[in-house]
Amino acid sequence: MLAYLIRRLLYALPILIGVNVITFALFFIVNTPDDMARMQLGVKRVTPEAIEKWKAERGYDKPLFWNTQASGAGQVAETIFFDKSVKMFALDFGRADDGRDIAREITQRMGPSLAVAVPVFALGLFTAISFALLLVYFRATYLDFAGVVLCVAMMSVSGLFYIIGGQWLVSKIWHLVPISGYAEGLSAAKFIILPVIISVLAGIGSSARWYRTIFLEEYTRDYVRTARAKGLSERFVLFRHVLRNALIPILTGAVVVIPTLFMGSLLIEAFFGIPGLGSYTIDAINAQDFAVVRAMVFIGSALYIVGLLLTDISYTLVDPRIRLS
Amino acid sequence: MTSFKFVLLWSDALFFLLIAAVIAGGVWSRRQPHLRANWRKVGQNRVAMGSAAVLAVFFAIAFIDSLHYRPQLPNVDQGEVRYSTEVLSALDALLMPMRTQTEKTYSAPLATHLFAKETLDDAGRDYPPLRYPGTHVFGTDKVGQDVLYLTLKSIRTALLIGTLTTLIMLPAAIGLGLLAGYVGGWVDDVIQYLYTTLNSIPGVLLIAASVLMMQVVIDTHPEWFATSAERADARLLALCAILGITSWTGLCRLLRGETLKLRELEYVQAARALGVSSARILWRHILPNVMHIVLIAMVMDFSGLVLAEAVLSYVGIGVDPNTISFGTMINTARMELAREPMVWWSLAAAFIFMFVLVLAANLFADALRDAFDPRASR
Numbered sequence: 001m002l003a004y005l006i007r008r009l010l011y012a013l014p015i016l017i018g019v020n021v022i023t024f025a026l027f028f029i030v031n032t033p034d035d036m037a038r039m040q041l042g043v044k045r046v047t048p049e050a051i052e053k054w055k056a057e058r059g060y061d062k063p064l065f066w067n068t069q070a071s072g073a074g075q076v077a078e079t080i081f082f083d084k085s086v087k088m089f090a091l092d093f094g095r096a097d098d099g100r101d102i103a104r105e106i107t108q109r110m111g112p113s114l115a116v117a118v119p120v121f122a123l124g125l126f127t128a129i130s131f132a133l134l135l136v137y138f139r140a141t142y143l144d145f146a147g148v149v150l151c152v153a154m155m156s157v158s159g160l161f162y163i164i165g166g167q168w169l170v171s172k173i174w175h176l177v178p179i180s181g182y183a184e185g186l187s188a189a190k191f192i193i194l195p196v197i198i199s200v201l202a203g204i205g206s207s208a209r210w211y212r213t214i215f216l217e218e219y220t221r222d223y224v225r226t227a228r229a230k231g232l233s234e235r236f237v238l239f240r241h242v243l244r245n246a247l248i249p250i251l252t253g254a255v256v257v258i259p260t261l262f263m264g265s266l267l268i269e270a271f272f273g274i275p276g277l278g279s280y281t282i283d284a285i286n287a288q289d290f291a292v293v294r295a296m297v298f299i300g301s302a303l304y305i306v307g308l309l310l311t312d313i314s315y316t317l318v319d320p321r322i323r324l325s
Numbered sequence: 326m327t328s329f330k331f332v333l334l335w336s337d338a339l340f341f342l343l344i345a346a347v348i349a350g351g352v353w354s355r356r357q358p359h360l361r362a363n364w365r366k367v368g369q370n371r372v373a374m375g376s377a378a379v380l381a382v383f384f385a386i387a388f389i390d391s392l393h394y395r396p397q398l399p400n401v402d403q404g405e406v407r408y409s410t411e412v413l414s415a416l417d418a419l420l421m422p423m424r425t426q427t428e429k430t431y432s433a434p435l436a437t438h439l440f441a442k443e444t445l446d447d448a449g450r451d452y453p454p455l456r457y458p459g460t461h462v463f464g465t466d467k468v469g470q471d472v473l474y475l476t477l478k479s480i481r482t483a484l485l486i487g488t489l490t491t492l493i494m495l496p497a498a499i500g501l502g503l504l505a506g507y508v509g510g511w512v513d514d515v516i517q518y519l520y521t522t523l524n525s526i527p528g529v530l531l532i533a534a535s536v537l538m539m540q541v542v543i544d545t546h547p548e549w550f551a552t553s554a555e556r557a558d559a560r561l562l563a564l565c566a567i568l569g570i571t572s573w574t575g576l577c578r579l580l581r582g583e584t585l586k587l588r589e590l591e592y593v594q595a596a597r598a599l600g601v602s603s604a605r606i607l608w609r610h611i612l613p614n615v616m617h618i619v620l621i622a623m624v625m626d627f628s629g630l631v632l633a634e635a636v637l638s639y640v641g642i643g644v645d646p647n648t649i650s651f652g653t654m655i656n657t658a659r660m661e662l663a664r665e666p667m668v669w670w671s672l673a674a675a676f677i678f679m680f681v682l683v684l685a686a687n688l689f690a691d692a693l694r695d696a697f698d699p700r701a702s703r
Binding site for chain 1: 523655659
């Protein structure tokens, strides 16, 4: 097990390096720092001095890969690639355009993001599984059919509609919760409840339908027929046999997103004014703050790789037939 | 204004190519008995045919909207003929009254008077009458444009994003997927590494980063584009390409798996034993047998891409702000529900059209998958 984990982590390294190289190419080779400076300072009438100053302030005035003017290790170390990309592996993300330390900002904003994302994940999984179970219990009836139609209809509604409509109905017409904002501690609940409900609602259509298919597939297995032949009641078969076996693919499939919960949701956080990582990313996109976007890409990929690893481990935990080798 | 200059934007060309490919694919599959049986199954499905009819209307509107031209400017002096820099489409010509009959600002659907009171010359403050009362089925927006016209124009953007994205990524996904599955070895390793790496970058962030970079490229090279329509078009295509880069990995993995399976089947083994070259085996024996996966992936991705366009444009990393799309419509109308009294028709029109389009696409995709994927049939 330990050997397997170590090997998987070593596999992850080249992927992370690849991500790093792709983002570096995207941010520094497609557009030179000169282009970015001109973009930030306005395209017309920029003096070369202003560009040089902009680059020097952000450390973009060094060569890309190889510094011929430095000596020894400095030839590699005093370059943009080392400064902006290699240092990310040490979780040193540098500073945002407004001068704040990105790593500090990220640790501060992780809390609010998790406060929304974790309830959304747990509640979403629970409601989708329950709803799918309900449909499967009444399978091949009009209730099942109506439920599937409802799922498809809910999938076809834009996520923006849930947010805009929900905010308008609950906050503006009913005055139940504040439209947007955030508070520390327990008082955050009144700000969090609406975004959580809306996110769950927006996601339930596609996941409930998918889970229903998994449940139905499980029904075709031989052990279900055996259980029925033994004379077990339909309800017992559903809850003791089908549910437990169907949960294996459902839960292991959900594991991959757990680490990425840290990233928060761009849309929800932007609409509800939650000071998490999602709104941080959106603000960075709108302000064209490349340093922040680069840092978020790196963190997001690292978390995704952790998610893949966790998925593998969870497979072995729930299904003893799978051996890691 | 009798004369005009035909304009073929890149996205138009690709859209026509796509339609031609769909027609060619239809003709080809008519000659294959097993495919014809599948299509018959789709044809017998009433829901599928209903949604196909809805989709056909949407595609017809997008097609008319893709015939672009530049109208001739009125001849001031008797010199050379000049054309407007504004690029119009056949849909604009058909909807000429809707496009040109603008009001001053908001007006409710089918209203006769403006939405807000104004100080009039004679009678104090009152609702001023509209210039074209009762003609705006979905009302007008903040700058007085007809909302129905805007939604009809949005259809082309939505369909282009939904189809061209898949079209652009198709060669890479098919080529690499078949290669990885058939050749195996280090080629397989490299291709798997490639898509795992791309997959591990969170989609939205990769799109955001690429769109930011593309914006810098477009803004620093204004000389590449003759008209603003061409620039918006380039941005639309670039967005399709970026969305394609983030979404080809799923299809590539599916195709790799399927090829791995097909490679071991007897008929492929037999072809190899007879000395058929690898390229020919891939082209003649494997590609036709994975095309149903490509078709299913294409229709399944469509609705997600249409929805994604709205979100991305809303966030500011979607189409050019001057391109009319559902996302930009929702973005400009975002604060209208907070007004007192509220303005609901822009948002309602955009959401209703989007819902109908995506619902039809989802239902059609389901029917197609059920007919073409024997494993998914229940």
